[in-house]
Amino acid sequence: MSPQQPPTWIRQLLTWLCQGHLTEGILGDLEELYAYELPEAGPLRANLRYAWRALGFFRCTFLKGLSQPSTLGLMMWKNHLKVSWRSLLKHRRYFAINTGGLTLALVCGLFAAIYALDELSYDDMHLQGDRIYRLYKEQWNPEKGTRFAKAGNAGRLAPAAVEQLPGVEQALRVFAKTTVLSAEKRSFITENVMVTDSNFFHFFDFPLLQGDPEKALVAPASIVLTQSMADKLFPHTEALGRALEGLADHTFTVTGVMADPPRTSHLQFTALISWSTTLENGPLPRPFLNNWVSQVPSAYLMLRPGADPAEITAQLKAIQDEHLPERAAHYFPKLQPLAEAYLHSQDILYARGVKQSSYQFMLVLLGTGLLVLLIAAVNYVNISLAKASKNLREVGIRKAVGSQTHDIRQRFLTETGLQVVLASGLGWGLLWLLLPEFNQLTGKSLPYSLLWHPYLLLGGFGFGLALTLLIGLYPAMMVGAYGITDLLRQHYKAVSGRSLRQGLLILQYTLSIGLIISTLFISQQTRYLISKTQRPGQEQLLVLKGNVEVQQKAQQLVDQLKTHSNILNVTASRAAIGGGTFSSRILAEGQKEPFSTQIFRVDGAFAETYDLQLQAGRFLDDKLATDTLSVIVNEAFLAHTGWETGVGKTLQYDGFPQIYQIVGVIDNFHYRSPAQEVVSPILMRLHPHGRMCITVRVGEGDLPATLAFMASAWESLGSRTPFNYDFVDDWFARKFRSEMQMLHTSTLFSSISIGLCLLGLFGLTSLLLEQRRREIGIRRVLGANLSGLTLLINRPFVGMAAFGFVLATPLAWWFVDTWIEQFAYPISITLEPFLVAGAAALSLSFLTVSALTLGTARANPVRAFD
Amino acid sequence: MKGTHLGELEELILLVTASLYDDAYGVAIMDELKIRTGRKLSISSVHAVLKRLEEKGFLDSRYDGATGERGGRRKRLFRVTPQGEAALRQARDLRNSIWDTIPTIAFDNQPG
Numbered sequence: 001m002s003p004q005q006p007p008t009w010i011r012q013l014l015t016w017l018c019q020g021h022l023t024e025g026i027l028g029d030l031e032e033l034y035a036y037e038l039p040e041a042g043p044l045r046a047n048l049r050y051a052w053r054a055l056g057f058f059r060c061t062f063l064k065g066l067s068q069p070s071t072l073g074l075m076m077w078k079n080h081l082k083v084s085w086r087s088l089l090k091h092r093r094y095f096a097i098n099t100g101g102l103t104l105a106l107v108c109g110l111f112a113a114i115y116a117l118d119e120l121s122y123d124d125m126h127l128q129g130d131r132i133y134r135l136y137k138e139q140w141n142p143e144k145g146t147r148f149a150k151a152g153n154a155g156r157l158a159p160a161a162v163e164q165l166p167g168v169e170q171a172l173r174v175f176a177k178t179t180v181l182s183a184e185k186r187s188f189i190t191e192n193v194m195v196t197d198s199n200f201f202h203f204f205d206f207p208l209l210q211g212d213p214e215k216a217l218v219a220p221a222s223i224v225l226t227q228s229m230a231d232k233l234f235p236h237t238e239a240l241g242r243a244l245e246g247l248a249d250h251t252f253t254v255t256g257v258m259a260d261p262p263r264t265s266h267l268q269f270t271a272l273i274s275w276s277t278t279l280e281n282g283p284l285p286r287p288f289l290n291n292w293v294s295q296v297p298s299a300y301l302m303l304r305p306g307a308d309p310a311e312i313t314a315q316l317k318a319i320q321d322e323h324l325p326e327r328a329a330h331y332f333p334k335l336q337p338l339a340e341a342y343l344h345s346q347d348i349l350y351a352r353g354v355k356q357s358s359y360q361f362m363l364v365l366l367g368t369g370l371l372v373l374l375i376a377a378v379n380y381v382n383i384s385l386a387k388a389s390k391n392l393r394e395v396g397i398r399k400a401v402g403s404q405t406h407d408i409r410q411r412f413l414t415e416t417g418l419q420v421v422l423a424s425g426l427g428w429g430l431l432w433l434l435l436p437e438f439n440q441l442t443g444k445s446l447p448y449s450l451l452w453h454p455y456l457l458l459g460g461f462g463f464g465l466a467l468t469l470l471i472g473l474y475p476a477m478m479v480g481a482y483g484i485t486d487l488l489r490q491h492y493k494a495v496s497g498r499s500l501r502q503g504l505l506i507l508q509y510t511l512s513i514g515l516i517i518s519t520l521f522i523s524q525q526t527r528y529l530i531s532k533t534q535r536p537g538q539e540q541l542l543v544l545k546g547n548v549e550v551q552q553k554a555q556q557l558v559d560q561l562k563t564h565s566n567i568l569n570v571t572a573s574r575a576a577i578g579g580g581t582f583s584s585r586i587l588a589e590g591q592k593e594p595f596s597t598q599i600f601r602v603d604g605a606f607a608e609t610y611d612l613q614l615q616a617g618r619f620l621d622d623k624l625a626t627d628t629l630s631v632i633v634n635e636a637f638l639a640h641t642g643w644e645t646g647v648g649k650t651l652q653y654d655g656f657p658q659i660y661q662i663v664g665v666i667d668n669f670h671y672r673s674p675a676q677e678v679v680s681p682i683l684m685r686l687h688p689h690g691r692m693c694i695t696v697r698v699g700e701g702d703l704p705a706t707l708a709f710m711a712s713a714w715e716s717l718g719s720r721t722p723f724n725y726d727f728v729d730d731w732f733a734r735k736f737r738s739e740m741q742m743l744h745t746s747t748l749f750s751s752i753s754i755g756l757c758l759l760g761l762f763g764l765t766s767l768l769l770e771q772r773r774r775e776i777g778i779r780r781v782l783g784a785n786l787s788g789l790t791l792l793i794n795r796p797f798v799g800m801a802a803f804g805f806v807l808a809t810p811l812a813w814w815f816v817d818t819w820i821e822q823f824a825y826p827i828s829i830t831l832e833p834f835l836v837a838g839a840a841a842l843s844l845s846f847l848t849v850s851a852l853t854l855g856t857a858r859a860n861p862v863r864a865f866d
Numbered sequence: 867m868k869g870t871h872l873g874e875l876e877e878l879i880l881l882v883t884a885s886l887y888d889d890a891y892g893v894a895i896m897d898e899l900k901i902r903t904g905r906k907l908s909i910s911s912v913h914a915v916l917k918r919l920e921e922k923g924f925l926d927s928r929y930d931g932a933t934g935e936r937g938g939r940r941k942r943l944f945r946v947t948p949q950g951e952a953a954l955r956q957a958r959d960l961r962n963s964i965w966d967t968i969p970t971i972a973f974d975n976q977p978g
Contacts, residue, residue, distance in 0.1 A: 024929060025942025029892035029909055035935040056910025061917055
């Protein structure tokens with residue numbers, strides 16, 4: 001038996017669909033031809049030919065149940081199709097409501113499906129991907145009992161693992177950085193320039209277009225550009241072999257050009273720099289990438305086949321503890337399969353050069369997509385049941401001339417199937433048109449090709465069939481099951497299905513009220529988080545980001561900028577609020593253990609520019625010579641040390657002798673996204689080095705002119721870094737991307753769900769009113785007033801909405817409670833959103849029913865007796 | 867009742883089946899047909915014709931002769947039934963009888 005097998009699923013499909021006694025012969029022949037062709041054609045082409053041949057067997061002759069189409073059966077189907085179409089056209093209003101509702105719901109469902117398909121397809125381009133693991137670490141704080149996952153590890157850990165652990169085949173370190181690349185007088189601020197090991201092209205299957213994969217990343221100061229970066233830097237010439245200026249103004253040689261990383265790779269980079277550049281004897285020694293203490297680069301490990309990741313994890317911990325025993329209680333190296341690196345890594349902090357996405361969001365999207373579909377399906381069943389009485393005469397006649405029950409069922413299933421097919425087609429088309437909008441809504445770039453994904457087509461077909469049976473079978477069985485005399489006498493009571501209808505309506509109310517409640521809470525939580533980062537006047541702040549050479553001339557730039565009338569404050573600092581920070585370990589007075597503290601190197605204008613509130617003491621002063629040993633801390637710092645007051649206390653950097661004195665305490669402002677983290681301790685001090693961020697507070701004046709002035713001031717520095725600026729509030733807005741995505745999507749889906757609910761209610765009420773036309777006419781003649789009639793019709797709906805509200809409350813409570821748990825600053829669950837959602841659903845349904853009732857009731861009663 | 871008319875392809879496949887005698891199954895018939903006539907049929911078409919011939923009663927089939935390269939599956943071997951033989955003979959007789967009526971001169975297309 002040859003080791004290579006044709007695709008099993010094709011075999012399975014043929015086995016299912018072909019007539020039993022033929023299958024063995026067909027499969028045998030196919031396999032024989034396959035085995036015959038395999039050696040010369042290769043597995044791919046042999047598989048393709050196999051599939052092509054198998055396709056030939058999907059014809060009536062071979063398939064189950066279709067081999068001998070009876071002429072009578074075929075004619076009946078034709079008749080069913082014709083009559084169904086006529087019946088749909090006759091009841092146009094309900095046809096439109098049903099098909100429109102289904103279409104809308106299918107668009108949502110389809111979008112959720114392609115979104116999930118795309119999310120699940122990440123990182124499947126690497127042949128050895130199932131053996132690749134991402135190395136990260138869990139950091140424990142034994143005193144507080146807190147745990148964080150962090151992307152960074154010691155730079156020495158991964159190479160040591162390859163050397164010492166037989167289960168590790170190779171390792172790859174990566175360290176992504178934003179830097180300026182320039183060549184031929186063109187400079188670009190480039191994100192995700194990645195320092196990485198020389199085995200990069202052995203480890204991952206990213207194709208190298210030019211250059212030698214063995215040598216490209218071996219020599220120090222080598223750089224491999226992605227195609228798009230090469231085109232930007234060298235638009236007119238071949239990039240390979242050229243020199244460019246990069247990291248820290250050093251000159252690099254282009255040793256390769258590679259394809260851009262695919263959109264569906266979690267690892268994203270624009271250029272690769274050889275790791276040897278950063279070694280002690282290299283041109284740019286970077287000790288923090290190559291020692292056991294600093295926890296900076298990320299790494300990936302490729303295990304040998306059969307190696308146990310749990311065992312390797314334990315061995316990694318042992319290696320780490322051997323070299324860094326003082327952090328043994330804190331650092332725990334962990335392995336994550338490559339397949340999870342994209343969708344299951346949102347809690348891994350400080351990862352650079354990677355794309356992440358939320359698994360939870362995907363589940364929520366799929367869930368709400370299904371709920372919306374469920375609501376549309378309920379509409380269909382409800383309207384079909386209520387409409388069944390209109391079909392009674394047709395069913396009676398069919399039965400009288402000899403139709404069997406299953407014929408009647410077929411007839412009504414055809415009607416359902418017709419609408420499902422129509423709605424699917426429309427839904428597909430609509431999604432095609434709306435894909436750009438959906439992409440914007442969810443912040444994705446899903447390609448159109450996903451609409452033709454085989455899984456989607458196959459799943460769509462199966463789902464359509466299931467939907468037809470699900471929503472069509474019960475109404476079809478109902479009308480099929482009655483006696484001829486009942487039917488011909490149009491004995492309405494015979495067909496009621498009222499309790500089912502009411503149950504389904506309650507379900508609908510429950511789902512949409514639940515969705516509205518959840519959306520209101522999501523909106524509250526998001527607004528709450530955003531408000532935490534908003535300080536008055538923040539929109540006036542912008543940051544110019546420089547490079548190493550800019551920092552030396554920072555003071556010159558600051559002085560020059562201050563001369564402009566529309567520039568209110570200028571400050572130079574190493575980190576800007578909202579733009580990332582640097583941390584160190586600080587030993588505070590009277591404490592035994594140093595702790596991690598975010599360090600802001602600032603100048604004296606920092607507090608004023610950012611409008612920080614001092615709680616005690618004073619801010620730093622550039623003019624006081626003694627202030628080089630003074631620091632400012634925040635309230636979180638005091639909370640951590642347990643001090644009542646901070647001013648006057650001293651501290652030092654772990655392992656350094658200088659003593660600093662605290663002269664002021666500032667409030668807890670947010671300098672990161674408040675979604676996952678509470679404010680942690682920070683420290684500010686005057687330090688002239690490394691001030692690469694120039695923060696400017698501009699006035700109300702002419703912004704473009706001010707920007708032009710800043711640009712010219714920047715140019716006069718003669719820096720290689722192009723003039724660039726970011727608004728601080730934009731930085732924060734970007735941090736809330738995933739929360740905004742959730743908010744937008746849930747708003748859309750809950751509006752659609754309530755819209756569908758009302759649409760269904762509209763259809764149902766108008767059917768009921770038609771049936772009760774005479775009753776209403778008589779009541780009017782006997783003197784009933786309009787408000788009384790409106791209440792009469794409304795009463796059952798109000799009851800059902802109220803019941804739905806009661807059911808929705810605990811469900812939504814549970815969901816919201818689970819969802820807000822992930823936030824460092826959760827909102828408290830209040831009564832208000834529940835009441836708002838309940839009142840909205842109740843009043844909207846009341847308005848819909850009342851409007852319809854008034855229409856019928858105000859008609860001349862005489863017409864009811866035509 | 868299905869018609870018992872024998873189409874051209876049906877006749878060829880019936881003949882090939884008869885000539886292969888005890889080893890007439892899908893792939894073998896397809897290959898033989900290609901060698902004899904140069905016609906490249908897809909395997910599914912061959913199966914379709916075989917099924918039709920069986921339904922008309924000209925062929926019967928049995929399962930036998932599993933091999934490794936077929937993934938251990940047996941071959942569906944076909945044999946011509948007496949009705950099939952009769953149909954083939956009838957077709958040949960029909961042609962022969964018409965041939966016999968063609969005057970020699972009818973094919974004498976030499977330019978005069």
